[in-house]
Amino acid sequence: MAEVFVYVDSAGKLAAEMLTMARPLGEVSAVIVSEPGDSAEAVAQAAEYGASKVYLAEVAGVGDYFMVPKADVVTELFKEHAPSAVLLPSTSEGKAVAAYLAVSTGNGLLTDVSALDAEGQATQEIFAGASVSTSKVTKGVPIVTVKANSLAAEPSSSTPEQVAVEASISESAKKVAVVEKVEEPKGDRPDLTEAGVVVSGGRGVGSAEQFKLIEDVADALGGAVGASRAATDAGYYPHKFQVGQTGTTVSPQLYVAAGISGAIQHRAGMQTSRTIVAVNKDADAPIFSLADYGVVGDLFKVLPQLLENVEARK
Amino acid sequence: MNIVVLVKQVPDSGLERQLTEDLTVDRDGSNNVIGELDEHAIEAALQLQADHGGEVTILTVGPDSATETIRKSLAMGADKAVHVEDERIAGSCAMSTSKVLAAALKKLEWDLVISGAESTDSGMGVMPYLLAAHTGAAAATGARKIDKTDEGLTIEHQTDNGYQVLKTSTPAIVSVWDTINTPRYPSLKGIMAAKRKPLESWDLDDIEVDASEVGTDAATTAVVSATKRPPREAGKVVTDEGEGGKDLADFLASEKFI
Ligand SMILES: Cc1cc2nc3c(=O)[nH]c(=O)nc-3n(C[C@H](O)[C@H](O)[C@H](O)COP(=O)(O)OP(=O)(O)OC[C@H]3O[C@@H](n4cnc5c(N)ncnc54)[C@H](O)[C@@H]3O)c2cc1C
Ligand SMILES: Cc1cc2nc3c(=O)[nH]c(=O)nc-3n(C[C@H](O)[C@H](O)[C@H](O)COP(=O)(O)OP(=O)(O)OC[C@H]3O[C@@H](n4cnc5c(N)ncnc54)[C@H](O)[C@@H]3O)c2cc1C
Numbered sequence: 001m002a003e004v005f006v007y008v009d010s011a012g013k014l015a016a017e018m019l020t021m022a023r024p025l026g027e028v029s030a031v032i033v034s035e036p037g038d039s040a041e042a043v044a045q046a047a048e049y050g051a052s053k054v055y056l057a058e059v060a061g062v063g064d065y066f067m068v069p070k071a072d073v074v075t076e077l078f079k080e081h082a083p084s085a086v087l088l089p090s091t092s093e094g095k096a097v098a099a100y101l102a103v104s105t106g107n108g109l110l111t112d113v114s115a116l117d118a119e120g121q122a123t124q125e126i127f128a129g130a131s132v133s134t135s136k137v138t139k140g141v142p143i144v145t146v147k148a149n150s151l152a153a154e155p156s157s158s159t160p161e162q163v164a165v166e167a168s169i170s171e172s173a174k175k176v177a178v179v180e181k182v183e184e185p186k187g188d189r190p191d192l193t194e195a196g197v198v199v200s201g202g203r204g205v206g207s208a209e210q211f212k213l214i215e216d217v218a219d220a221l222g223g224a225v226g227a228s229r230a231a232t233d234a235g236y237y238p239h240k241f242q243v244g245q246t247g248t249t250v251s252p253q254l255y256v257a258a259g260i261s262g263a264i265q266h267r268a269g270m271q272t273s274r275t276i277v278a279v280n281k282d283a284d285a286p287i288f289s290l291a292d293y294g295v296v297g298d299l300f301k302v303l304p305q306l307l308e309n310v311e312a313r314k
Numbered sequence: 315m316n317i318v319v320l321v322k323q324v325p326d327s328g329l330e331r332q333l334t335e336d337l338t339v340d341r342d343g344s345n346n347v348i349g350e351l352d353e354h355a356i357e358a359a360l361q362l363q364a365d366h367g368g369e370v371t372i373l374t375v376g377p378d379s380a381t382e383t384i385r386k387s388l389a390m391g392a393d394k395a396v397h398v399e400d401e402r403i404a405g406s407c408a409m410s411t412s413k414v415l416a417a418a419l420k421k422l423e424w425d426l427v428i429s430g431a432e433s434t435d436s437g438m439g440v441m442p443y444l445l446a447a448h449t450g451a452a453a454a455t456g457a458r459k460i461d462k463t464d465e466g467l468t469i470e471h472q473t474d475n476g477y478q479v480l481k482t483s484t485p486a487i488v489s490v491w492d493t494i495n496t497p498r499y500p501s502l503k504g505i506m507a508a509k510r511k512p513l514e515s516w517d518l519d520d521i522e523v524d525a526s527e528v529g530t531d532a533a534t535t536a537v538v539s540a541t542k543r544p545p546r547e548a549g550k551v552v553t554d555e556g557e558g559g560k561d562l563a564d565f566l567a568s569e570k571f572i
Pocket of ligand 1: 279
């Protein structure tokens with residue numbers, strides 16, 4: 001059976017989805033490149049999701065340089081084992097590794113793929129989800145980056161053979177140094193991409209202080225908080241919570257949009273949610289055209305009353 | 315510091331967009347604009363130029379109609395532009411496009427190339443890396459800040475939960491997110507001046523790229539089919555007359571969310 005590479009940049013939901021997507025395509029080999037001692041979670045996840053093999057390159061200093069050292073390791077492994085396809089996450093790291101790999105091995109590259117069949121035919125959502133296209137790689141083997149939330153991850157436990165990969169960092173891979181990593185604290189709410197419920201506020205929320213109301217609704221429903229770009233640009237809420245084309249794509253069971261008009265770039269990040277609810281004082285706001293349930297009204301009246309009713313039912 | 319800004323002409327993402335029957339972007343029917351993130355790239359270049367001098371050159375690979383967006387880029391304040399335009403390029407994949415851009419870059423003098431983090435039509439988000447592989451320059455992506463220092467460049471690369479500070483020397487290729495700045499509008503004076511700014515048009519022969527490396531036949535990927543997604547059906551909309559929050563709670567309860 002053909003060998004399929006799955007590049008895992010970090011353990012988590014997307015890694016589980018990629019491993020699930022790769023299983024019908026062949027024998028799955030997880031490829032993990034990390035600082036020594038940082039790979040345990042990813043290795044465990046590869047076993048939980050049915051990898052036959054794990055190529056593990058623990059390289060001291062790999063995180064001190066931007067992207068290229070990791071791409072070099074994957075390229076070497078690719079040349080040695082000639083896999084029939086390579087799946088990578090559609091993250092900035094996954095795309096970087098994919099791009100270098102495609103150029104250095106002369107294979108075609110497809111990005112943000114939501115499904116991949118055994119013939120290498122890939123499904124992509126284009127124009128912010130307005131159209132769905134199928135594409136294929138016509139030169140070489142497919143190098144494909146996978147979009148998060150495209151399928152349900154299914155565990156399938158295995159005992160992968162672990163292959164230790166020796167690697168060093170070449171001088172040419174040291175052009176861009178990572179001198180500092182700043183991570184903002186995560187808080188108690190679920191991750192935006194993984195939450196079953198997302199409650200988002202837009203410009204209509206009016207201020208950073210008033211975003212507390214959105215947080216209260218999110219907490220009452222057990223969800224994550226999101227924001228439109230108008231809200232993040234105005235400083236009402238941190239940028240990392242932006243939902244949309246240039247923010248995060250979410251696909252929860254329930255999406256609540258409050259004080260959001262529903263611009264196409266916002267819809268791009270949420271329109272595949274299962275149930276969409278909108279609260280907006282403008283009956284003509286485009287968001288209502290995709291809402292399963294809409295309330296035309298002032299969010300400062302509607303949401304507090306919603307909260308009271310949710311509490312009353314608990 | 316000489317800067318080249320990569321500008322792609324794209325159909326306006328605020329309007330309806332589609333593929334034509336030959337499965338390429340419909341660029342006639344739609345309103346073509348500068349790639350929205352590329353406007354931020356132009357602004358970043360102009361701000362660096364204001365502080366450090368040098369020339370800002372716009373580079374576009376695209377059809378004849380792209381001239382319009384190039385003029386707008388010049389109106390924003392760039393000094394000159396190169397338009398690589400050749401029918402044989404039509405239908406190119408990202409790999410071929412990167413070969414064309416790299417060959418054009420080879421003929422220009424630059425210390426820094428700035429692009430959008432992703433184009434707003436196909437949005438692959440890979441061009442800086444493809445170009446780095448061809449040119450040997452350093453690549454850093456997703457910048458929310460670019461500073462020039464005596465040693466080179468300091469860049470803040472935006473991540474999902476924060477940012478990383480990167481240091482690199484030039485030549486470098488850096489892509490930017492919309493968080494980096496607010497693009498200026500072209501002034502009337504800028505629009506007038508743009509008409510007199512140098513705009514060169516190059517074909518494949520000018521940049522010494524063989525026709526066999528580009529276009530539909532050389533493409534490493536192909537679109538097999540495309541269908542418009544049926545619009546989401548609108549559901550129930552109620553007007554709040556004092557009970558809106560309660561109505562919403564009832565709906566959420568009926569859907570088992572509470
Ligand atoms: C390249 C590019 C990328 C972009 N990427 C994104 C992206 O990733 N995500 C994103 O969200 N946007 C993005 N945008 C911006 C997008 O076009 C819109 O400008 C933005 O989504 C608008 O946010 P909004 O709906 O909060 O604000 P507005 O459009 O101003 O809407 C505010 C809404 O609040 C309503 N309102 C006001 N007060 C109340 C009240 N008291 N009660 C109830 N309703 C009220 C108003 O009726 C209005 O409908 C992008 C734009 C571009 C060009
Ligand atoms: C819907 C759609 C899907 C596609 N999918 C694929 C695919 O999966 N694989 C594939 O190989 N090709 C694909 N293509 C072709 C690809 O879009 C073009 O080759 C394109 O020029 C490069 O991709 P990008 O714009 O997505 O690059 P990105 O990496 O998203 O572009 C980043 C930046 O690079 C610069 N840039 C990109 N193109 C140009 C240009 N022509 N001139 C000047 N600057 C530019 C801009 O600054 C842009 O903001 C697709 C095209 C379409 C329309």
